[in-house]
Amino acid sequence: MVVGNWKMYGNLAWNKTLLESLVEGLRDYRNADYAVCVPTPYLFQAQAVLAGSNIAWGGQNMHQFEGGAFTGSVAPHMLVDFGCSYVIIGHSERRELCYESDPVVAAKFEVAVKVGIKPIFCLGETREEYEAGITEEVVARQLDAVLSRVGPDGLAEGVLAYEPVWAIGTGRGASPAQAQAVHAFIRERIAEQDFEVASHIKILHGGSVRVANAAQLLSMPDIDGALVGNASLVADQFIAICRAAN
Numbered sequence: 318m319v320v321g322n323w324k325m326y327g328n329l330a331w332n333k334t335l336l337e338s339l340v341e342g343l344r345d346y347r348n349a350d351y352a353v354c355v356p357t358p359y360l361f362q363a364q365a366v367l368a369g370s371n372i373a374w375g376g377q378n379m380h381q382f383e384g385g386a387f388t389g390s391v392a393p394h395m396l397v398d399f400g401c402s403y404v405i406i407g408h409s410e411r412r413e414l415c416y417e418s419d420p421v422v423a424a425k426f427e428v429a430v431k432v433g434i435k436p437i438f439c440l441g442e443t444r445e446e447y448e449a450g451i452t453e454e455v456v457a458r459q460l461d462a463v464l465s466r467v468g469p470d471g472l473a474e475g476v477l478a479y480e481p482v483w484a485i486g487t488g489r490g491a492s493p494a495q496a497q498a499v500h501a502f503i504r505e506r507i508a509e510q511d512f513e514v515a516s517h518i519k520i521l522h523g524g525s526v527r528v529a530n531a532a533q534l535l536s537m538p539d540i541d542g543a544l545v546g547n548a549s550l551v552a553d554q555f556i557a558i559c560r561a562a563n
């Protein structure tokens with residue numbers, strides 16, 4: 318599975334060109350799941366261009382409540398209204414810049430599943446946590462917050478994305494071996510509660526996934542795909558990464 322996270326980029330004309338290029342470039346690649354998560358104002362456009370293609374679409378966040386006086390927020394059903402299949406939950410940029418706590422992220426995960434949208438649950442350590450050697454402690458804490466809220470059966474309704482924060486946007490991602498080790502730790506922790514769920518849940522990798530490193534990362538046994546930022550903004554690069562997963 319390969320998901321493009323456009324973050325806060327795009328305009329109607331640029332989006333149209335990129336989306337149409339992706340539809341054409343991936344038309345014959347049907348052995349993997351593909352999606353793009355676009356800024357909320359462009360969901361209508363993603364739906365219009367991607368409907369009927371083999372590329373799904375989704376949001377980059379949503380509120381944990383199903384409605385209310387939360388100016389500027391997006392309610393879960395609003396993503397459903399635009400045909401979203403996915404929503405990114407707990408991205409490190411929101412955890413840091415919007416102070417999203419583990420309990421809030423877990424609540425968002427639960428509500429996404431409730432309204433029928435597959436959450437892409439992001440977890441990962443900061444550079445400081447990596448250098449302090451507490452990566453496993455951090456991702457375990459983040460994972461456990463969701464597991465304790467929804468249980469393994471609820472977790473199975475989502476997709477995980479391990480994104481070492483220190484690799485995001487830097488052009489220097491984790492090595493395949495480094496990434497595999499943490500993916501395996503995450504899967505083993507889930508297996509402690511439910512082996513079947515652990516065996517089937519997708520764990521994507523994010524953090525400077527590029528054309529140059531995608532195939533190696535995707536060849537790792539516990540890496541089931543990629544959550545791609547920068548490279549998803551360039552049609553040829555994102556298509557090449559998607560094809561590597563096919």
Ligand SMILES: O=C[C@H](O)COP(=O)(O)O
Pocket residue numbers: 322408480484485486487488523524525526544545546547548
């Ligand atoms: O959601 C995507 C991740 O933040 C990775 O972004 P990046 O590929 O630009 O490092």
